[in-house]
Amino acid sequence: MKKIINNTSIWIEGTWCEVIDENGNFLYYGNIEEGMTHEEIYKQIID
Structure with missing residues (x-):
């Protein structure tokens, strides 16, 4: 999902x-942890 x-x-x-x-x-x-949301990923990568 994008x-x-x-x-x-x-x-x-x-x-x-x-x-x-x-x-x-x-x-x-x-790879990411199963169940991570787009917002959680954004925060970890960008912030």
């Missing part, structure tokens, strides 16, 4: 996650 927060695209599929900025640069790709 969600965009502040021009940052966060895509979650099970425990796999990709975070891409507005220019198409990967900020993160890899």
Whole structure:
């Protein structure tokens, strides 16, 4: 499932996650804890 927060695209599929900025640069790709929300991931990666 994909969600965009502040021009940052966060895509979650099970425990796999990709975070891409507005220019198409990967900020993160890899495993996450099951059940994490888009907002939790955004906060950990961006903040």
